[in-house]
Amino acid sequence: MALGQLSADPDDAPPELAAGRLARLLRPFVGVAVPATAAIAALLVGAAMLLAFGANPLVAYRELITGAFGGADNLADTAVRAMPLALVGVGICIAFRTDVINIGGEGQIILGAITATVTSMAFDDVPRVLLVPMVIVAGAIGGGFWGAIPGALKAYAGVNEILSTIMMNLVAFHFLSFLLQDLLIEPGAIKIQQTRRLSENADLPLLPGGTRLHIGVLIAILVAVLGYLLLFRSALGMRLRSVGHNPDASQYAGMAVKKSITQALAFSGACCGIAGAVLVFGSESHRLIGEGGAAAFTQNAGFNGIVAALFGALHPIFTVPASFLFGGMLTGGSDMQRATQVPAALVVALNGVVVVFVVGSLRLRDRLRTWAGGISSYGGRA
Amino acid sequence: MLEMTGITKRFPGVVANEDVDLTVLPGQVHTLLGENGAGKSTLVKILYGLYRQDEGEVKIGGERVEITSPAAAISHGVGMIHQHFMLVPTLTVAENVALGLHGKRGLADMAPVRERLMEVSERHGLVIDPDAYIWQLAVGERQRAEILKALYRDARLLVLDEPTAVLTPPEVDDLFATLRSLTSEGRGLIFISHKLAEVMEISDEITVLRDGRVVGRTTPSETSREGLASMMVGREVRLGRDVSDQDTGQDRLVVDGLHVRGDRGNLALEDFSVQVAAGEIVGIAGVSGNGQRELAEAIFGLRPIESGKVEVACRPIATPTPKSVRRRGVAFVPEERMRHGAVGELNVSENLMLVEYEHRPYVRAGLLQFGAIAERCKDLVRRFTVKTPSITTQTSHLSGGNIQKVVIAREFSADAEVLIVAQPTRGIDIGAAEYVHERLLSKRAAGAAILLITEDLDEALQMSDRVVVLYEGRAMCNLPRAEATTDRVGLLMTGVSEDAPAPA
């Protein structure tokens, strides 16, 4: 046939342009560099805000940094604060990569905390080597179930997941106070919404070093690695990413799009549920505490974890250091407030500025990505 | 009447025109021929004042002119029929013609415009209702309105950018008759196309562009379609395929009495039947929008079937979904490769694995086996001559032809017994199209049953053992290769059935 002599060798492809190679080298860093630059810009804005309140920004930031990262105890506090952020963040990576927006981290944390708590109550006497993994898995199941519901609603009934996950947060919050008012409340306690001291066999073991640091940090890193393997190394992850980018083409290829959407939110919820278990069994009180509103116990990790994930360029591994930085801002923020006597609300506002800048920079990042991707391309566009 | 010399136009990253000369004489059809991206549109957009050339000059009637805007071009007697029509759909033909004439004109001034428009349309035999809204018109009529708009402004030199791309064969004949009458009045025409048969038919002079440069000038009497194709592509090309007759096996795909609804609830397919046997290519010819998309989607489980049946290998598919249909040995090259065929953001190897990523040996214990995947993908890239820097290049960065090759490589390498292939060569260049055709024939030789859905009449006639014409959801004919002539099939594509007069 005529074609034999026509077949072009793929090796004929012209070498990439030098600019293309540069762009390709830069591409992985664009994901981190742009939000990081945005964070620095946010700190500059924050400095202006501090000045307006008569505080010395240099002092304030020094306190912030030492409060976050100065010394073993502070580092440990930051790490403890970062764990739920990283766990939720990994879940967010999975959901967002499948083009599913999970705003339901708070509710999934609560459900994970509840199932883990109930599990520890039911198996009080199981030895620690078993009970700790059991409560973690129970948390994953509870959170995963809570995520799967809006996932299935979106996939099979077309319910917007942003709305449904927010609603599920409310349901979880009220479910928790109901349980703590009645079924799970500590015997003898009248007004305090909290469980009894949970089984010591479920306490997350402390790491050596004499700090508050417990094995939750290892769990978070393990989940991040698993999240990475799931998204980028497994067949399931390839399906999720394919569905996230182009559900039509995925369906034409024979992929189960609806199942993928449900799975993505279930996995996402499972990560949040583990965060819930870690928050309960890694706490100093070793109780599930409801008083002060759900946010007090979840530490807002269901929302802050989204920021951490975006900060980490929606990559499970990068989400870990991103959470550590963000956790540092949260722990150091209170030191800063104490030292400079600025209103506590200013610290919250400062965090808010960072969030707005970082999230806002993502658009810019995507544009840079396209640029970096575009230059290294070969041949025309379709 | 027109002389363009040394025209160079650069866009960031590409030289769209490089030192291009073009001379058009009155009373001539001068064809610009070239593959997609050769720079044809850019050259005529410079002439029409839509782009400014970086170098070179334009002379009209022997005088050097600076064309800075379409208005300036019109005042120099240049008219343009764009590749994508530039009419306002919510206005009437006459109102569209009046648009932009000497500043603002209110409705009160419509009467003289209408009158002159009728006169112009009568003189050129271009029948049109001046009061019809553009949205009411068929594509061929819209084009007529565009031409009239240019003639109304007394264009002496008329540019038509791929005017035949959207027309059925009889409409092309009408257009060509109009073009001939225009040249007989001494007007000059620049005609752009990449369809070789048309170019051979209508041209007086042919200028071939490749990668922005003029690579040849010729006339139809001095060359052949092969010659033109070779000039366009820059190497030997053989058109026309000797498709040897081949015994066919059992029917692999049977579609019987299919009724399917379209997106708007209309009956997109009405009592449609077709059988494809092993080792056979059945071509579904017809202008797009006559039920082609719905047919492919219904077979593939993407659209509910109202009544009728689809059988693969003599058994119906219980609950057709893309997955279950694929499992029964059906592969699908969809019409819209970027929307349905490939995931642009994933890389080439992921797209090559999009169907088989879950199968051994590409996955073990749930984890992708990148060694086995790379081996397979490199092999596919080589065998299907996909031009890509690497198998991890993001797919959207490839050219359209290469993306199509990725989709074809994936679908053709699966051990499918039935192939549904929709518009496989639309918008890709000759070399890639040639390649796709070879692959189709080798699949046929290997005993696959192939349903080839195409609106390219040449492709349908050349590739198919049998041709079914789809018109308004119905099969107009089922002709064996020997009886499927261009005239016969072309007529059927317009809905004129063989034993009944044309429907009103």
Ligand SMILES: Nc1ncnc2c1ncn2[C@@H]1O[C@H](COP(=O)(O)OP(=O)(O)O)[C@@H](O)[C@H]1O
């Ligand atoms: N406005 C533009 N900006 C950048 N590049 C362009 C633009 N218009 C055309 N090009 C590029 O110039 C080349 C020639 O395009 P074009 O003249 O449209 O080709 P043709 O009409 O022959 O298919 C292509 O590579 C195209 O991508």
Ligand SMILES: [Mg+2]
């Ligand atoms: Mg063009």
